[in-house]
Amino acid sequence: MAKGNSINTYHMNDPLYPSIRARDAPNIVDGFDSSTSDVRQKIRCEKIVICEQKTEGDVVAEAGAFGTIMLVSDLDDFSSLYPLPVSLVNLETNGSTGISKNPTATILRRKELSNTQAPYNSSFSSWGPNKINPQILKPDLAAPGVDILAAWPPTIPPSKVPGDKRIVAFNFLSGTSMACPHATGAAAYVKTFHPPWSPAAIKSALMTTGKRIQSKYPMGVNDSNNQNGLAFGAGNINPLKAIDPGLVYDATVSDYISFLCGIGYDASKLKHITGDNITCAQNQSSTDLNLPSFSDPVPRSTPISVDFYRTVKNVGSPQSKYIAKVVASPGLNIQVEPETLIFTAARETVF
Numbered sequence: 052m053a054k055g056n057s058i059n060t061y062h063m064n065d066p067l068y069p070s071i072r073a074r075d076a077p078n079i080v081d082g083f084d085s086s087t088s089d090v091r092q093k094i095r096c097e098k099i100v101i102c103e104q105k106t107e108g109d110v111v112a113e114a115g116a117f118g119t120i121m122l123v124s125d126l127d128d129f130s131s132l133y134p135l136p137v138s139l140v141n142l143e144t145n146g147s148t149g150i151s152k153n154p155t156a157t158i159l160r161r162k163e164l165s166n167t168q169a170p171y172n173s174s175f176s177s178w179g180p181n182k183i184n185p186q187i188l189k190p191d192l193a194a195p196g197v198d199i200l201a202a203w204p205p206t207i208p209p210s211k212v213p214g215d216k217r218i219v220a221f222n223f224l225s226g227t228s229m230a231c232p233h234a235t236g237a238a239a240y241v242k243t244f245h246p247p248w249s250p251a252a253i254k255s256a257l258m259t260t261g262k263r264i265q266s267k268y269p270m271g272v273n274d275s276n277n278q279n280g281l282a283f284g285a286g287n288i289n290p291l292k293a294i295d296p297g298l299v300y301d302a303t304v305s306d307y308i309s310f311l312c313g314i315g316y317d318a319s320k321l322k323h324i325t326g327d328n329i330t331c332a333q334n335q336s337s338t339d340l341n342l343p344s345f346s347d348p349v350p351r352s353t354p355i356s357v358d359f360y361r362t363v364k365n366v367g368s369p370q371s372k373y374i375a376k377v378v379a380s381p382g383l384n385i386q387v388e389p390e391t392l393i394f395t396a397a398r399e400t401v402f
Contacts, residue, residue, distance in 0.1 A: 180346075
Protein backbone atom coordinates (compact mmCIF):
# COMPACT_ATOMS: atom_id res chain seq x y z
CA MET A 52 0.00 0.00 0.00
CA ALA A 53 1.35 3.42 -0.94
CA LYS A 54 0.32 6.75 0.50
CA GLY A 55 -0.65 9.21 -2.20
CA ASN A 56 -1.93 12.74 -2.58
CA SER A 57 -4.93 14.20 -4.41
CA ILE A 58 -8.48 15.40 -3.83
CA ASN A 59 -10.59 12.35 -4.67
CA THR A 60 -14.37 12.77 -4.86
CA TYR A 61 -15.01 9.27 -6.17
CA HIS A 62 -15.79 6.00 -4.39
CA MET A 63 -14.27 2.98 -6.16
CA ASN A 64 -16.80 0.31 -5.21
CA ASP A 65 -14.74 -2.76 -6.21
CA PRO A 66 -11.65 -3.38 -4.06
CA LEU A 67 -9.21 -4.11 -6.91
CA TYR A 68 -9.06 -3.30 -10.61
CA PRO A 69 -6.70 -4.56 -13.32
CA SER A 70 -3.84 -2.13 -13.86
CA ILE A 71 -1.51 -1.27 -16.70
CA ARG A 72 1.39 1.07 -17.34
CA ALA A 73 0.54 3.94 -19.65
CA ARG A 74 3.41 2.93 -21.95
CA ASP A 75 1.97 -0.58 -22.27
CA ALA A 76 -1.55 0.49 -23.16
CA PRO A 77 -2.68 0.19 -26.80
CA ASN A 78 -2.04 3.54 -28.41
CA ILE A 79 -3.62 3.64 -31.86
CA VAL A 80 -4.33 7.10 -33.25
CA ASP A 81 -5.89 7.27 -36.73
CA GLY A 82 -4.40 3.90 -37.58
CA PHE A 83 -0.85 4.92 -36.61
CA ASP A 84 0.81 2.99 -33.77
CA SER A 85 2.85 5.49 -31.71
CA SER A 86 4.92 4.48 -28.71
CA THR A 87 4.41 7.38 -26.33
CA SER A 88 3.56 7.34 -22.64
CA ASP A 89 0.06 8.78 -23.23
CA VAL A 90 -3.20 6.85 -23.46
CA ARG A 91 -5.21 8.20 -26.39
CA GLN A 92 -8.94 8.75 -26.36
CA LYS A 93 -9.65 6.54 -29.41
CA ILE A 94 -9.04 3.33 -27.47
CA ARG A 95 -10.79 2.02 -24.36
CA CYS A 96 -8.65 1.27 -21.35
CA GLU A 97 -10.98 0.13 -18.57
CA LYS A 98 -8.21 -0.27 -16.03
CA ILE A 99 -6.24 1.76 -13.54
CA VAL A 100 -3.47 3.38 -15.56
CA ILE A 101 -0.05 3.90 -13.98
CA CYS A 102 1.59 7.03 -15.37
CA GLU A 103 5.26 7.83 -14.84
CA GLN A 104 4.64 11.55 -14.83
CA LYS A 105 2.12 14.03 -13.52
CA THR A 106 -0.70 14.90 -15.92
CA GLU A 107 -4.08 16.60 -15.78
CA GLY A 108 -5.71 13.19 -16.13
CA ASP A 109 -7.77 14.29 -19.13
CA VAL A 110 -6.30 11.86 -21.69
CA VAL A 111 -6.59 8.92 -19.30
CA ALA A 112 -10.17 9.86 -18.43
CA GLU A 113 -11.13 10.17 -22.09
CA ALA A 114 -9.65 6.71 -22.69
CA GLY A 115 -12.18 5.27 -20.26
CA ALA A 116 -9.74 4.40 -17.48
CA PHE A 117 -11.15 3.71 -14.02
CA GLY A 118 -8.43 5.78 -12.39
CA THR A 119 -4.75 6.63 -12.56
CA ILE A 120 -1.75 6.38 -10.27
CA MET A 121 0.83 9.05 -11.08
CA LEU A 122 4.41 8.29 -10.08
CA VAL A 123 6.24 11.51 -9.22
CA SER A 124 9.67 12.28 -7.79
CA ASP A 125 8.28 14.72 -5.25
CA LEU A 126 4.77 15.44 -4.00
CA ASP A 127 3.39 18.96 -4.13
CA ASP A 128 2.56 20.68 -0.85
CA PHE A 129 -1.01 21.14 -2.07
CA SER A 130 -3.62 18.80 -3.51
CA SER A 131 -5.32 18.87 -6.92
CA LEU A 132 -8.65 17.58 -8.18
CA TYR A 133 -8.91 15.43 -11.32
CA PRO A 134 -11.69 14.19 -13.62
CA LEU A 135 -11.25 10.62 -12.33
CA PRO A 136 -9.88 8.89 -9.22
CA VAL A 137 -6.18 9.81 -8.91
CA SER A 138 -3.38 9.14 -6.47
CA LEU A 139 -0.01 10.87 -6.75
CA VAL A 140 2.63 8.53 -5.29
CA ASN A 141 6.14 9.55 -4.33
CA LEU A 142 8.70 7.20 -5.88
CA GLU A 143 11.34 7.82 -3.22
CA THR A 144 8.95 7.26 -0.32
CA ASN A 145 7.32 4.14 -1.74
CA GLY A 146 10.36 2.43 -3.21
CA SER A 147 10.48 0.28 -6.34
CA THR A 148 8.13 0.84 -9.26
CA GLY A 149 8.33 -2.75 -10.48
CA ILE A 150 4.95 -4.10 -11.64
CA SER A 151 3.90 -7.75 -11.63
CA LYS A 152 2.62 -9.62 -14.70
CA ASN A 153 -1.08 -9.15 -13.89
CA PRO A 154 -1.16 -6.20 -11.50
CA THR A 155 -4.25 -5.00 -9.70
CA ALA A 156 -4.81 -1.78 -7.79
CA THR A 157 -7.38 0.47 -6.24
CA ILE A 158 -7.49 4.04 -5.02
CA LEU A 159 -8.89 4.42 -1.55
CA ARG A 160 -10.81 7.45 -0.45
CA ARG A 161 -9.23 8.56 2.80
CA LYS A 162 -9.19 11.58 5.02
CA GLU A 163 -6.01 13.25 6.26
CA LEU A 164 -6.45 13.70 10.01
CA SER A 165 -3.67 16.19 10.72
CA ASN A 166 -0.53 17.82 9.42
CA THR A 167 2.00 18.30 12.18
CA GLN A 168 4.05 20.70 10.02
CA ALA A 169 1.20 23.15 9.45
CA PRO A 170 1.14 26.03 9.18
CA TYR A 171 4.13 26.47 6.90
CA ASN A 172 4.99 28.57 3.90
CA SER A 173 3.89 26.93 0.64
CA SER A 174 5.84 26.61 -2.58
CA PHE A 175 3.53 28.94 -4.53
CA SER A 176 3.55 31.77 -1.98
CA SER A 177 4.40 35.31 -2.97
CA TRP A 178 7.98 35.69 -1.79
CA GLY A 179 9.99 38.77 -0.99
CA PRO A 180 12.06 40.80 -1.26
CA ASN A 181 10.24 43.77 -2.68
CA LYS A 182 11.89 44.18 -6.09
CA ILE A 183 10.59 47.73 -6.55
CA ASN A 184 11.84 48.96 -3.19
CA PRO A 185 13.44 46.49 -0.75
CA GLN A 186 13.09 49.02 2.06
CA ILE A 187 9.48 47.91 2.35
CA LEU A 188 9.37 44.34 3.58
CA LYS A 189 7.24 41.99 1.52
CA PRO A 190 5.17 39.99 2.08
CA ASP A 191 3.41 41.78 4.92
CA LEU A 192 1.99 38.62 6.47
CA ALA A 193 0.71 35.14 5.66
CA ALA A 194 -2.77 33.64 5.52
CA PRO A 195 -4.24 30.16 4.82
CA GLY A 196 -4.11 29.35 1.12
CA VAL A 197 -3.67 25.57 0.78
CA ASP A 198 -6.60 23.22 0.06
CA ILE A 199 -9.23 25.83 0.88
CA LEU A 200 -12.91 24.96 0.47
CA ALA A 201 -14.42 27.78 -1.59
CA ALA A 202 -17.53 28.58 -3.62
CA TRP A 203 -17.40 27.35 -7.21
CA PRO A 204 -19.42 28.37 -10.30
CA PRO A 205 -21.73 25.69 -11.73
CA THR A 206 -20.60 26.46 -15.28
CA ILE A 207 -17.05 25.14 -14.74
CA PRO A 208 -16.24 21.49 -13.88
CA PRO A 209 -14.37 21.11 -10.57
CA SER A 210 -11.28 19.70 -12.32
CA LYS A 211 -11.42 22.44 -15.01
CA VAL A 212 -10.89 19.64 -17.55
CA PRO A 213 -13.23 19.55 -20.59
CA GLY A 214 -15.42 16.47 -20.47
CA ASP A 215 -15.77 16.48 -16.70
CA LYS A 216 -19.57 16.53 -16.29
CA ARG A 217 -19.68 17.19 -12.55
CA ILE A 218 -21.39 20.28 -11.17
CA VAL A 219 -20.45 21.41 -7.67
CA ALA A 220 -21.22 24.40 -5.48
CA PHE A 221 -17.89 24.20 -3.65
CA ASN A 222 -14.38 23.16 -4.58
CA PHE A 223 -10.94 22.84 -3.00
CA LEU A 224 -8.46 25.40 -4.27
CA SER A 225 -4.92 26.49 -3.43
CA GLY A 226 -3.10 29.71 -4.17
CA THR A 227 -2.53 33.28 -3.09
CA SER A 228 -6.05 33.96 -4.38
CA MET A 229 -7.29 31.82 -1.49
CA ALA A 230 -5.07 33.56 1.07
CA CYS A 231 -6.28 37.01 0.01
CA PRO A 232 -9.92 36.59 1.16
CA HIS A 233 -8.70 35.21 4.50
CA ALA A 234 -6.61 38.35 5.05
CA THR A 235 -9.48 40.55 3.87
CA GLY A 236 -11.92 38.82 6.19
CA ALA A 237 -9.53 39.22 9.12
CA ALA A 238 -9.20 42.94 8.35
CA ALA A 239 -12.98 43.32 8.20
CA TYR A 240 -13.28 41.45 11.50
CA VAL A 241 -10.85 43.87 13.19
CA LYS A 242 -12.72 46.82 11.65
CA THR A 243 -15.97 45.74 13.34
CA PHE A 244 -14.30 46.20 16.74
CA HIS A 245 -12.55 49.45 15.79
CA PRO A 246 -14.60 51.37 13.18
CA PRO A 247 -12.43 54.55 13.36
CA TRP A 248 -9.20 52.70 12.57
CA SER A 249 -7.53 53.44 9.26
CA PRO A 250 -6.46 50.67 6.86
CA ALA A 251 -2.86 51.23 7.98
CA ALA A 252 -3.82 50.75 11.64
CA ILE A 253 -5.69 47.53 10.85
CA LYS A 254 -2.75 46.27 8.82
CA SER A 255 -0.47 47.08 11.74
CA ALA A 256 -2.69 45.18 14.17
CA LEU A 257 -2.64 42.08 11.95
CA MET A 258 1.12 42.25 11.49
CA THR A 259 2.16 42.83 15.09
CA THR A 260 -0.01 39.94 16.29
CA GLY A 261 0.98 37.48 13.53
CA LYS A 262 2.52 34.14 14.44
CA ARG A 263 5.89 33.07 13.07
CA ILE A 264 5.55 29.98 10.94
CA GLN A 265 7.74 27.42 9.25
CA SER A 266 9.37 28.30 5.96
CA LYS A 267 9.52 25.02 4.09
CA TYR A 268 11.41 26.56 1.16
CA PRO A 269 14.26 28.75 2.48
CA MET A 270 15.38 29.71 -1.07
CA GLY A 271 19.04 29.36 -0.20
CA VAL A 272 18.84 31.70 2.77
CA ASN A 273 21.23 30.57 5.49
CA ASP A 274 18.71 30.11 8.25
CA SER A 275 19.27 27.11 10.50
CA ASN A 276 15.88 27.52 12.17
CA ASN A 277 14.13 27.47 8.79
CA GLN A 278 12.52 30.80 9.60
CA ASN A 279 12.52 33.34 6.79
CA GLY A 280 10.76 36.70 6.98
CA LEU A 281 10.90 37.02 3.19
CA ALA A 282 8.57 34.01 3.06
CA PHE A 283 5.86 34.88 5.57
CA GLY A 284 6.49 38.51 6.57
CA ALA A 285 5.18 39.22 10.06
CA GLY A 286 3.67 35.73 10.34
CA ASN A 287 0.33 33.97 10.03
CA ILE A 288 -2.77 36.09 10.70
CA ASN A 289 -4.43 35.78 14.10
CA PRO A 290 -7.71 37.78 13.99
CA LEU A 291 -8.55 37.20 17.66
CA LYS A 292 -5.28 38.75 18.84
CA ALA A 293 -5.45 41.49 16.23
CA ILE A 294 -8.47 43.12 17.87
CA ASP A 295 -6.27 44.00 20.86
CA PRO A 296 -2.72 44.68 19.56
CA GLY A 297 -1.79 47.15 22.29
CA LEU A 298 0.15 49.44 19.94
CA VAL A 299 -0.45 50.34 16.31
CA TYR A 300 1.77 51.93 13.69
CA ASP A 301 -0.54 54.22 11.77
CA ALA A 302 0.37 55.88 8.47
CA THR A 303 -1.19 58.88 6.77
CA VAL A 304 -0.99 60.28 3.26
CA SER A 305 1.81 62.61 4.34
CA ASP A 306 3.83 59.58 5.50
CA TYR A 307 3.64 58.02 2.05
CA ILE A 308 4.49 61.34 0.36
CA SER A 309 7.59 61.61 2.54
CA PHE A 310 8.52 58.07 1.57
CA LEU A 311 8.15 58.83 -2.14
CA CYS A 312 10.28 61.93 -1.70
CA GLY A 313 12.88 59.79 0.04
CA ILE A 314 13.16 57.39 -2.90
CA GLY A 315 13.60 60.21 -5.42
CA TYR A 316 10.16 61.34 -6.54
CA ASP A 317 9.98 64.99 -7.57
CA ALA A 318 7.06 67.43 -7.68
CA SER A 319 6.06 66.34 -11.19
CA LYS A 320 5.81 62.66 -10.28
CA LEU A 321 4.01 63.41 -7.01
CA LYS A 322 1.38 65.45 -8.87
CA HIS A 323 0.60 62.47 -11.09
CA ILE A 324 -0.16 60.46 -7.93
CA THR A 325 -1.76 63.00 -5.61
CA GLY A 326 -3.11 65.61 -8.02
CA ASP A 327 -1.57 68.32 -5.83
CA ASN A 328 1.46 70.55 -6.14
CA ILE A 329 3.83 69.17 -3.51
CA THR A 330 7.45 70.09 -2.94
CA CYS A 331 9.66 67.59 -1.19
CA ALA A 332 11.57 68.72 1.86
CA GLN A 333 15.29 68.10 2.02
CA ASN A 334 16.82 64.99 3.61
CA GLN A 335 13.60 62.99 3.76
CA SER A 336 14.35 59.34 4.51
CA SER A 337 12.80 56.36 2.75
CA THR A 338 13.27 54.20 5.86
CA ASP A 339 10.87 56.21 8.02
CA LEU A 340 7.55 55.14 6.49
CA ASN A 341 5.48 54.33 9.58
CA LEU A 342 5.09 50.59 9.00
CA PRO A 343 5.32 47.87 11.68
CA SER A 344 8.14 46.24 9.70
CA PHE A 345 11.73 47.33 9.13
CA SER A 346 13.76 46.50 6.05
CA ASP A 347 16.88 47.74 4.32
CA PRO A 348 19.16 46.03 1.77
CA VAL A 349 22.53 45.12 3.22
CA PRO A 350 25.57 44.60 0.97
CA ARG A 351 27.26 41.27 1.59
CA SER A 352 30.21 41.47 4.03
CA THR A 353 29.92 45.26 4.29
CA PRO A 354 29.24 46.97 7.65
CA ILE A 355 26.16 49.17 7.59
CA SER A 356 24.26 51.32 10.08
CA VAL A 357 20.62 52.24 9.56
CA ASP A 358 18.23 54.26 11.72
CA PHE A 359 14.47 53.67 11.64
CA TYR A 360 12.03 56.13 13.18
CA ARG A 361 8.49 55.10 14.05
CA THR A 362 5.40 56.56 15.74
CA VAL A 363 3.21 54.28 17.86
CA LYS A 364 -0.25 54.83 19.28
CA ASN A 365 -1.55 53.18 22.42
CA VAL A 366 -4.83 51.40 21.66
CA GLY A 367 -4.66 49.22 24.77
CA SER A 368 -5.28 50.05 28.40
CA PRO A 369 -4.90 53.75 29.31
CA GLN A 370 -2.21 52.83 31.86
CA SER A 371 0.18 50.72 29.74
CA LYS A 372 3.84 49.84 29.75
CA TYR A 373 5.72 48.23 26.88
CA ILE A 374 9.29 46.91 27.06
CA ALA A 375 11.30 46.20 23.91
CA LYS A 376 12.60 42.66 23.45
CA VAL A 377 15.09 42.08 20.64
CA VAL A 378 15.97 38.71 19.14
CA ALA A 379 18.75 39.26 16.61
CA SER A 380 20.74 37.00 14.32
CA PRO A 381 24.51 36.78 14.86
CA GLY A 382 26.31 39.81 13.50
CA LEU A 383 23.40 42.19 14.05
CA ASN A 384 23.39 44.80 16.77
CA ILE A 385 19.86 46.15 17.19
CA GLN A 386 19.02 48.86 19.69
CA VAL A 387 15.56 50.24 20.49
CA GLU A 388 15.33 53.75 21.94
CA PRO A 389 13.60 54.18 24.27
CA GLU A 390 13.56 50.58 25.49
CA THR A 391 10.45 51.23 27.60
CA LEU A 392 7.26 53.04 26.62
CA ILE A 393 4.88 54.21 29.36
CA PHE A 394 1.41 55.46 28.47
CA THR A 395 -1.02 57.22 30.77
CA ALA A 396 -3.96 57.65 28.39
CA ALA A 397 -5.80 55.77 25.67
CA ARG A 398 -4.86 56.70 22.08
CA GLU A 399 -1.74 58.46 23.36
CA THR A 400 0.98 58.72 20.71
CA VAL A 401 4.75 58.45 21.13
CA PHE A 402 7.16 59.60 18.40
